[in-house]
Amino acid sequence: MINKIILKYLLCFALIYSCQDNSKPNYQYMPNMYEAIGYDTYSESDAFSNGIEAQLPVEGSIARGWQPYDFPNTNEGYELAKAELVSPLDSISDLTQHTKNGKELYGIYCAVCHGSKGDGNGALSQREKFLGIPSYADRDINDGTIYHVLMYGKNAMGSHAGQVNELERWQIAEHVMELRSDLIK
Amino acid sequence: MTDLKKSDFFSFKVLLVFLLILPLSFSSYGQEGDHVEGKKLYNTYCASCHKLNKRAVGPKLRGVTEKYDREWLYSWIKNSSAMIKAGDAQAVAVWEEYNKSVMTAFPQLSNLDIDNILAYTDYIPPVVAQATVNTVQSAAVSQGPSDFIMNLILVLLVLIFAILTFMLVAVNRTLLVIAKSNGFTPPEKKPKKIPRKPIWKAFAENQFLVLITVAFLLLSSAYYSYAYLMQIGIDQGYMPIQPIHYSHKIHSANKIECKYCHSSARVSKHSGIPSLNVCMNCHMYIAEYNGEEDLENGYTKDFYTKEIKKLYKAVGWDEENQKYTGKSEPVKWVRIHNLPDHAYFNHAQHVEVAKIDCQKCHGPVEEMEIVYQHSPLTMGWCIDCHRESNLNVESNEYYAKIHEELSKKYGVEKLTVAQMGGLECGKCHY
Numbered sequence: 001m002i003n004k005i006i007l008k009y010l011l012c013f014a015l016i017y018s019c020q021d022n023s024k025p026n027y028q029y030m031p032n033m034y035e036a037i038g039y040d041t042y043s044e045s046d047a048f049s050n051g052i053e054a055q056l057p058v059e060g061s062i063a064r065g066w067q068p069y070d071f072p073n074t075n076e077g078y079e080l081a082k083a084e085l086v087s088p089l090d091s092i093s094d095l096t097q098h099t100k101n102g103k104e105l106y107g108i109y110c111a112v113c114h115g116s117k118g119d120g121n122g123a124l125s126q127r128e129k130f131l132g133i134p135s136y137a138d139r140d141i142n143d144g145t146i147y148h149v150l151m152y153g154k155n156a157m158g159s160h161a162g163q164v165n166e167l168e169r170w171q172i173a174e175h176v177m178e179l180r181s182d183l184i185k
Numbered sequence: 186m187t188d189l190k191k192s193d194f195f196s197f198k199v200l201l202v203f204l205l206i207l208p209l210s211f212s213s214y215g216q217e218g219d220h221v222e223g224k225k226l227y228n229t230y231c232a233s234c235h236k237l238n239k240r241a242v243g244p245k246l247r248g249v250t251e252k253y254d255r256e257w258l259y260s261w262i263k264n265s266s267a268m269i270k271a272g273d274a275q276a277v278a279v280w281e282e283y284n285k286s287v288m289t290a291f292p293q294l295s296n297l298d299i300d301n302i303l304a305y306t307d308y309i310p311p312v313v314a315q316a317t318v319n320t321v322q323s324a325a326v327s328q329g330p331s332d333f334i335m336n337l338i339l340v341l342l343v344l345i346f347a348i349l350t351f352m353l354v355a356v357n358r359t360l361l362v363i364a365k366s367n368g369f370t371p372p373e374k375k376p377k378k379i380p381r382k383p384i385w386k387a388f389a390e391n392q393f394l395v396l397i398t399v400a401f402l403l404l405s406s407a408y409y410s411y412a413y414l415m416q417i418g419i420d421q422g423y424m425p426i427q428p429i430h431y432s433h434k435i436h437s438a439n440k441i442e443c444k445y446c447h448s449s450a451r452v453s454k455h456s457g458i459p460s461l462n463v464c465m466n467c468h469m470y471i472a473e474y475n476g477e478e479d480l481e482n483g484y485t486k487d488f489y490t491k492e493i494k495k496l497y498k499a500v501g502w503d504e505e506n507q508k509y510t511g512k513s514e515p516v517k518w519v520r521i522h523n524l525p526d527h528a529y530f531n532h533a534q535h536v537e538v539a540k541i542d543c544q545k546c547h548g549p550v551e552e553m554e555i556v557y558q559h560s561p562l563t564m565g566w567c568i569d570c571h572r573e574s575n576l577n578v579e580s581n582e583y584y585a586k587i588h589e590e591l592s593k594k595y596g597v598e599k600l601t602v603a604q605m606g607g608l609e610c611g612k613c614h615y
Contacts, residue, residue, distance in 0.1 A: 022424040022557065025523075027417050034418070034525040041455050042520070052515050075287055108442040123440035129471055131232030134289075155234050155242045155286065158466035163448040 067166055073152040078145060085144030087170050095174065102175035105168050109160055110176070118179030130156075136176060137183035146173035218297075223305030226298055230291055233470075237306060240507055241470065243283060246306040255303075262299055264290040418525075424557035425519040429499070430492045432484075435476060437551035441467075443543045450532040450543075458518055461500040468493055472504060484554070521558050522547070528564070529613050539602075540577060571607035575599040 028034050039045050039053040048055055062068055071077040071085065089098055107116065113133050115121040120133035150169045153159040164172065227246075234242035249258070253275065261268055261276060265288045268276035280287075294302075388394055437443075444450055446464075449457030474489030497504055501513040524530050535541045544550060548559025560566060578588045578600065588600060595604050606612065 022422050023426055025423055025425075026420050028525075029418055033527055036526040042458060042518075050515070075285065108444045109448075112439070112441050112445065124467070127439060129439060130467070131228045132230060133233055134230075138293075139289075153466075156470045158462060158469060160466070162460065162462065163445070165452075 065165065069151055071148060071151075077152075078148055078154075081144040081148035082142060083144070085147060087143040087147070087173060089170050089174055090143075098171045099174055099178065101168070102171035102173075105164060105172050106175045106179075109163060110172065113157075118176060118183055135183060136180040141176075141180065143170070143173045143177060146176050218300035218302075218304030220301070220305040220308035222298075223301035223303070223308070226294070226302050227305050230294070231302065234288070239472070240505070242286065242507065243288060244279070248307070250303050250307055258303065259296055259299055261288075262294060262302075263292050266290065419561050419563060420521075420523070420558050421561045422557055423521055424555055425521065427519055427555075428517050429495045430488075430555075432489075432554050433550045433556055434552055434554050435474075435489075438476075443550070444536075447543075450536045452533050452537075454529075454531045454533065456532045456536075461496065461513070461516065464496055465500055465502065468496060469502070469507075472497075479554075482554070521556060522562065524562060527614055529615065538577075539574070567613070568603075568608060571602040574602050576602060576605055 039047075041053070043053045044051055045053040047053075057063065071081045089095060092098070111122055113120075113122045113124050113130055114136070115125065115133075118136040120135045122130075122133065124130040125133050147169050149157065150160050150164065150172065152161075161169075231246065235244070235246045237245060237247045239245050253261070257273075257275065261279075265276060265280075267290075269280050269287075436446075446459040447456045448459075448463075449455055472490075472493060474486050474493065476486075476489075478485050496502075499514050499516045501510045502508075503510050535546075536543070546560050546562075548557075550556060550559075576588070576599070578584070581588070591600055591604060592598065597604070601607070
C-alpha cells in the first residue's frame with residue numbers, strides 16, 4: 001500500500017517536470033493582471049483591417065519633433081540637396097556634444113560597412129559580406145548629400161530614416177565630413 | 186622510337202603545366218586584361234552595385250563584353266551620365282531600364298584597369314578548380330557511406346546474436362526431449378517457498394520508520410510544491426520558435442551593433458522589433474548565406490538562404506527585378522521578454538542613461554542561435570540589481586547638487602540606484 005503511495009508521489013513529480021516545455025510560456029497566477037487590456041506594442045488587433053496594432057501614421061501627418069523633408073528621392077533631389085541643403089549645426093559655435101554624439105551614432109549605424117575611418121573597410125567589408133563600399137574620400141559629398149542619403153538611401157544602401165532622427169542625422173553628417181577631411185589629408 | 190616517345194611525353198607535360206598556368210596569367214578568352222587584378226578592382230569599385238550572375242542595383246556583369254562594344258564600355262564606365270546627356274541610344278536604354286539610377290563615374294580608371302575588370306567578368310574558373318570542388322564534395326558525401334556501413338555492421342551483429350539465441354533454445358529443447366525419452370525428469374526449478382513476512386508489513390509495524398518516512402515525505406513535498414509555485418509566472422528559458430529563423434549569433438559575429446536593429450532601445454520604452462526595412466538595409470544586397478554551417482542541427486547554407494527568402498516574401502521584394510512588389514505581410518514574431526502589465530520598464534533609461542550592456546539582462550545573445558529568456562525578470566531580480574549598481578554621476582552636472590546631498594545623507598562615496606530612489610514602488614508600479 002505504501003509502495004503504491006510512493007509510486008503515485010513519484011509519478012506526480014515526473015508529470016510536473018515533464019510538462020516543462022520551453023517553447024511555450026509558463027502558467028501565470030492572474031493573467032488579467034499580467035496582460036494589458038489596451039493594445040500592447042506590436043500586438044494583434046481586430047480594430048484595423050490588417051490585424052495589427054502598429055499602424056503607419058496617416059499620410060501627411062508630421063510626428064512631433066520631425067520636420068517635413070521636401071527634397072524628392074530622385075537624382076535631381078540629390079543634386080538639389082547637394083546645392084541647397086545646409087546643416088543647422090553650421091550655425092552652432094560649440095559642436096563638441098554634437099560631434100561626440102555623431103561619432104557614437106556613426107559607430108552604431110555606419111561603421112559596420114563604411115569602417116570606423118570612413119574608408120569603406122568596415123567589418124562587413126572585411127568579412128566580404130558586402131563588397132565595393134566606397135571610401136568617403138572618393139566621393140564628392142557634403143552635409144546635404146549625406147543627410148539626403150541617410151534619409152532615402154542610395155543604390156545598395158537603404159534608408160536609415162527610421163533608425164536615426166533629424167538631429168542625429170545631422171550629427172552623423174558632421175562626423176562623416178570630419179572623417180572625409182581626415183582621409184583627404 | 187623510345188626517345189621520341191619520351192620527348193613526346195615531356196612536351197605533353199610542358200603543355201599541361203602551361204595550360205594550368207595559362208588561365209592564371211591571361212584571360213582564357215585571349216582578350217587583353219588580367220582577371221586577378223580585375224577581381225581586386227571589381228571588388229573595390231563595382232561590387233557594391235553589381236553582381237556577376239545576378240541583377241543587383243545595376244545589371245549583372247557576366248557577358249557584358251559580348252553585349253556592348255569595348256570602346257562604348259570604356260566611355261560608359263568613365264562617365265555614363267555624359268553619355269546619357271549626349272543621347273547615346275544604348276546608354277539611355279540602360280539608364281531607363283535601371284530606374285534612372287546614375288552609375289557613379291570612374292574617371293580614375295584607365296582603359297587597362299577597365300580591361301582587367303572586364304576580363305574578370307568574363308573569367309570562368311578553369312576545370313582544375315572545379316575538380317577540387319568535386320573532390321571536396323565527394324569527401325563530404327563519403328561521410329554518408331561510412332555511416333551506412335556502420336549501420337550495416339550493427340544490423341548484422343544483431344542478426345548473428347538472434348540466430349545464436351535461437352540455436353541455444355533449440356539445443357535446450359532437443360536435450361530435454363532426449364532426457365525425457367530416457368526416462369529422466371529434470372529437477373523442479375523453483376524451490377518451495379518458505380513463508381516470510383512481507384517487507385511492507387515489517388515496515389508498517391516499525392512505527393519509528395513510518396514516522397521518519399512520513400516526515401521526510403511531507404517536508405520534501407512541501408519543498409517541491411514551494412519551488413513549483415514560485416516558478417509560476419516566470420518564463421526563464423522560454424525559447425519559442427520564431428516564424429523566421431533569425432540567428433543573433435551570425436549577425437553579431439558580423440559585428441553589427443545591437444542598436445543598429447534595435448534602434449528604439451536608445452530612445453524609447455521598448456527595444457523594438459526591427460521593421461523589415463532594417464533587414465533589407467543589408468539583405469537587399471546579401472541574398473544568400475555563405476558563412477559557416479552547423480550540419481548537426483541542420484543549419485546548412487541552404488537552410489539560411491531559405492530564411493532570407495522568407496524575409497523577401499514578407500517584405501514583398503522581387504529579387505529577380507530588384508523591386509518591391511508592394512505586397513507585404515506582417516511577420517508574427519513571438520515576443521519572449523514580457524513584463525506583466527502592472528510593471529513599467531524603460532529601455533532608454535537603462536541603455537542611454539545607465540549605459541548598461543544589453544547582455545547584462547539578456548544574457549549572451551551573441552551566442553544564441555535561437556534566442557531564449559536569460560533572466561528571470563522577477564521583481565526580486567530587478568531589486569537586487571538596483572541595490573548593487575552604482576550610479577554613473579560623472580559628467581552629469583545638472584544633478585550634481587542632489588547627488589552630493591544624497592552622498593552626504595547616506596555617508597557613501599558612490600551612490601547606488603536604490604539610494605537614489607530605485608526601490609520606490611511608484612518608480613515601476615503605477
